[in-house]
Amino acid sequence: MARDAGSVLIIGAGLAGFSAATQLRALGHEAPIMIVDSEAGSYDRPPLSKKLFTEDFSLDRLAFATAEELAEKRIVPRFGAAAMTLDPATGEVGLDDGTMLRADTILLATGGRARRLPIPGADLPGVHVLRTWDDAVGLRSAVQPGSRVAVVGAGLIGAELASSLRDAGAEVTLVDPVPVPLVPAIGELLAARLHEMHAPRGIRVVTGMTRAFVEANGALAVEVDGAEGAPIAPIPADVIVVGVGIIPNTGLAEAAGLEVDNGIIVDERYRTSAARVYAAGDVARTRSADGELERREEHWDAAQVSGKRVAAAILGEELPERGASWFWSDRHGIHLEATGRLSGTGEIVVRHGGEHPAVFLIEDGLLRGAAAIDDTQLVRAARRIIDQRIPVAAAELADSNVQLRSLLKAKR
Ligand SMILES: Cc1cc2nc3c(=O)[nH]c(=O)nc-3n(C[C@H](O)[C@H](O)[C@H](O)COP(=O)(O)OP(=O)(O)OC[C@H]3O[C@@H](n4cnc5c(N)ncnc54)[C@H](O)[C@@H]3O)c2cc1C
Structure with missing residues (x-):
């Protein structure tokens, strides 16, 4: 039985905030959901670097949902308004236009802003x-x-x-x-x-x-x-x-007295140091159960997954799996994907055979990371092998005749 989280106010309508809002509804949350963002809409960022010079580049095309779709889900948007104050004790949030909002549960999904270089001329026009x-x-x-x-x-x-x-x-x-x-x-x-x-x-x-x-x-x-x-x-x-790179938008949380350290500190259920306030997406930094502060993830998949997970956490439900980290990048007509880690301890294994090599990192007989160019299938299979902790041998990874998917099936 889901916890009654009451009304939810989400600050930040990026991928994490948007995913949380839709997932709350998908999980059957009935109370009001409002989503506030200082930008003009709720949209996807990866195309900004990949598609900005293409003909059909428009905010409508990047939008996660139309106004009608949001209305259908009873998600109330408040775009073009920045949250300036947050009182965790009362759940009150003050906007820059003077409006005071209040909710039972607050989710901070404020993401990050582009870092500027601390050098002369950094603010020059151009x-x-x-x-x-x-x-x-x-x-x-x-x-x-x-x-x-x-x-x-x-x-x-x-x-x-x-x-x-x-x-x-x-x-x-x-x-x-x-x-x-x-x-x-x-x-x-x-x-x-x-x-x-x-x-x-x-x-x-x-x-x-x-x-x-x-x-x-x-x-x-x-x-x-x-x-x-x-x-x-x-x-x-x-x-x-x-x-x-980016700087996490932690100002609002910091001013509200929340614990912040290069990100808003959350526990494994996305709870900040203040009751009723959660944080997710690029801005959140997890302190794991053993007290260690994890690296903030700044990738699309992590933002989406954390949005879904925080929704489950807000409702007191079991969290969906997080999976190994995963990201992609497109440039010069090629598509790169990577999962897990490819640095730190362990052995790097290279698979030749295709147009581009694929690389893996194994440690103690387990796959820890993989990356490949134009080979989505390989990286997808590698991610599942990592998540399921399926033992692998370096020779299998290096052999381009061995399909990674077959390792997944054979050893499950
Ligand atoms: C150009 C570009 C290309 C990218 N390409 C890739 C890629 O190829 N692959 C990949 O894996 N990842 C990519 N990413 C990263 C990915 O887009 C981010 O990880 C993701 O957008 C993070 O989502 P978020 O919701 O946590 O934060 P954000 O997207 O930063 O959203 C946070 C929102 O909060 C709002 N906000 C902040 N403070 C306030 C406030 N006080 N009041 C109201 N609103 C506030 C902001 O306006 C913003 O809309 C790319 C990012 C960029 C910028």
Whole structure:
């Protein structure tokens, strides 16, 4: 029998907040649900870096649900309004337009904002970030075919953006302090393979630490300290985009007295340090039962799953499985997927045979992580092998004649 959570107010209509709202209804929650967001709608972010220069790029297309669909589920949206105050004792939430809301249960799904570099010129006009629909629209309108665009940060978003910008006809320079980004996330081999795809597409790749953005006579430039002190001439740019990660939006929680440490601290049932207040998605950081603070996950799947799980937690129900972490990235016409971990202790195993290698990490006879290019089936099977703790041998993983799915069936 579900717990009566009463009315639920969700702050943040990103993937985590939206998933929680719909899952509450799917689990039979009948009381009012309101979802507040300072942005103009509730929409999907991954297309912002992949599709922003395509013809049919619109907020309606990215929206998780139409107004009618929300109404059908009796989820009341309040877009364009930021929550400024939260009183956990009373459940009152004050919005920036002066409205006072109140609910029995509060879910903080406030996500993150794009990190800016703490360097001179970081706020110059022409320096962009990419996290929101407005960011994407601003960037799209600033770039024309032939524009010189410097992308600072060659991680997931920077690399995708470089690819999209190239498709749009921009002259792109991609700057990162490390020679091969993403090694901790996908292992050295695939990280190198992906990074090597930029240059043949006409993207200039620069390794170095960005020191400043400068403006002279209406033109921008990126000043970079090269690797090992090698001098690099300032990189001229019409547009600069910074893709160096996110900062979790913890301000509201912190001001309300909740425990915060690079994320809103939650237990394994998404409860914050205040009764009636839960947190989920990119902003939440779990303290596991043994007291250890986990890394915040900043991926789509984690946000969606945590939305579903927090809904179950709010209703006092058993949580659905979380599964090994999983993410994807698209650039230069290829599709990368990775699951679990590909760094830390254990042995890296490489499978050759296809157009691209696949990599695995095993430890103590168990698969811990896998990544592959254009091989969704392999990564999907690997994730299930990780989740079910099915023993595997390095030789099986390395052998491209062994279907991962068959390991799943044979050893279950
Ligand atoms: C450009 C881009 C590309 C991406 N591509 C991929 C990908 O390919 N694969 C992948 O796995 N992941 C990808 N991600 C990551 C994924 O989109 C995020 O992990 C996911 O969106 C997190 O969802 P969330 O609901 O936790 O947070 P968010 O999406 O950040 O949503 C939080 C919401 O809370 C609102 N909010 C914050 N504070 C307040 C307040 N005080 N009052 C009201 N509203 C507030 C914000 O406006 C925001 O809408 C990408 C992200 C970006 C930005």
